[in-house]
Amino acid sequence: MARKAIAALALTAVAGLALSGCAGGSAGSADDTIDGDVKGDIKVVTWRTDLIQDGTFDEYKKEFQKKYPDVDVTFEGITDYSNEMLTRMSTNNFGDVVGIPAIQPDQFSQFLEPLGKTADFEDTYRFLPAASYDGTQYGIAWGGNANGIVYNKKVWEKAGLSTLPTTEAEWLDDLQQIKSKTDAIPMYTNYKDGWPLTQSFGNLGAITNDDDANMTLAHDKAPWTEGTDIYAIDSLTYDTVAAGLTEEDPLTTNWEQSKVDLGTGKIATMPLGSWAISQMQAAATDNGGSADDIGYMAFPANVEGTQSAVIGGDYNLAVSKFSKAKAAAWAWIQWVVNESGYTDTQGMISSVKDAPLPKNLQDFSDAGVQLLEIKAAPAGSESLLADTANESKVDLYGPLYRQKLIDIARGAADGDKDSYFAELNDQWGAAVQKLAG
Numbered sequence: 001m002a003r004k005a006i007a008a009l010a011l012t013a014v015a016g017l018a019l020s021g022c023a024g025g026s027a028g029s030a031d032d033t034i035d036g037d038v039k040g041d042i043k044v045v046t047w048r049t050d051l052i053q054d055g056t057f058d059e060y061k062k063e064f065q066k067k068y069p070d071v072d073v074t075f076e077g078i079t080d081y082s083n084e085m086l087t088r089m090s091t092n093n094f095g096d097v098v099g100i101p102a103i104q105p106d107q108f109s110q111f112l113e114p115l116g117k118t119a120d121f122e123d124t125y126r127f128l129p130a131a132s133y134d135g136t137q138y139g140i141a142w143g144g145n146a147n148g149i150v151y152n153k154k155v156w157e158k159a160g161l162s163t164l165p166t167t168e169a170e171w172l173d174d175l176q177q178i179k180s181k182t183d184a185i186p187m188y189t190n191y192k193d194g195w196p197l198t199q200s201f202g203n204l205g206a207i208t209n210d211d212d213a214n215m216t217l218a219h220d221k222a223p224w225t226e227g228t229d230i231y232a233i234d235s236l237t238y239d240t241v242a243a244g245l246t247e248e249d250p251l252t253t254n255w256e257q258s259k260v261d262l263g264t265g266k267i268a269t270m271p272l273g274s275w276a277i278s279q280m281q282a283a284a285t286d287n288g289g290s291a292d293d294i295g296y297m298a299f300p301a302n303v304e305g306t307q308s309a310v311i312g313g314d315y316n317l318a319v320s321k322f323s324k325a326k327a328a329a330w331a332w333i334q335w336v337v338n339e340s341g342y343t344d345t346q347g348m349i350s351s352v353k354d355a356p357l358p359k360n361l362q363d364f365s366d367a368g369v370q371l372l373e374i375k376a377a378p379a380g381s382e383s384l385l386a387d388t389a390n391e392s393k394v395d396l397y398g399p400l401y402r403q404k405l406i407d408i409a410r411g412a413a414d415g416d417k418d419s420y421f422a423e424l425n426d427q428w429g430a431a432v433q434k435l436a437g
Helices: 003-007 009-015 049-053 056-067 081-088 105-111 153-158 168-181 195-203 213-219 229-242 255-263 276-286 326-339 342-346 359-367 384-392 400-409 417-435
Strands: 040-046 071-077 097-099 144-152 185-187 267-273 294-297 308-313 316-319 370-373
Touching: 040 049, 040 326, 049 056, 049 071, 056 071, 056 326, 071 326, 081 097, 097 326, 144 153, 144 195, 144 255, 144 276, 144 359, 153 168, 153 294, 168 185, 168 229, 168 267, 195 229, 195 267, 195 308, 195 400, 213 229, 213 384, 213 417, 229 400, 229 417, 255 267, 255 276, 267 276, 276 294, 276 359, 294 359, 316 326, 384 417, 400 417
Parallel strands: 040 071, 040 097, 185 267, 308 370
Antiparallel strands: 097 316, 144 267, 144 294, 144 308
């Protein structure tokens, strides 16, 4: 599976790519609704090509058909899902069940069948805002991820560390101890691949426990100032690199190899979403280690002693407006989310609110980490953060400004943290003044 695309999903969705025009054709018959008879043929179009290849989807189909024998399910996997689906959705032939790509919320009704009022889902499901528009729900997340830092427990133990850091100062001390007492790289940036550097941005809101962090950033004329989320996130990167606690040559990093190296204890930590845990566990077991060696910690910050971790949904599953078996498509979505066991096996957070956290987030439970969902932007401001990033030319959802941050920290570019943060504030502040006033 092309995990790069999935890892960047939450960031891409905020940017909100636009489709030109409207889908052609017409929807199914008027009596073909999600409340109709659960029967017919449905095609599930998915980004999880691996689950097709390893037979997982075939097993899901067997179990689903025990409950709904009058439905035949076929699957199509797309490797470059996010881009290809945007192209396909310019027609009415893009499957019956889809993961919603980065279309604008006001376009949902052009392509997707409404599932009901968002208010009616709020007591049952998490991650609703991303697939809601004007009080109507168009999708349910198949599962969700937390944001934080994946780490190797054996390295931590070898360094004589028995607790996890809750401040940047503790983080730097711990990584210095790892450097002194082990052969592991304390933190790996994955600078060369670039996209992993965007993962830390997913912690926006966790540092100050701000569930309106996106709008806070969109209205702040100087966000790279001590006390803010983005300052803490980027300072952690800068200060870790400047202290010599990362790989020696960031220009030669390798994502695939880094998974093996973290799994086997050659790397201590990597800031990544919790989606990465299962991949690190697989790399560990495939190379002589144990899945139990892999842990996950919250971003090292706290508010009055309590740590927070931002959680967000993966792709939202939706019913095509043009499906001829909408009730069957909706039944599949509900079964997958509620009964398939997908999130348990993938180590993801269930979209069902009363479901327990997966085993691989036990560190969160043990540390009393508070899960934080970022609120949806108010009406009229859905694209404000992305627009501000575009106007400022700070690639908030990309690696470039973060690579420059690392280059300055390692002495490969002019300046220091203060001068670079001042430069970012100038660019961002001008954009905020223009767009938010």
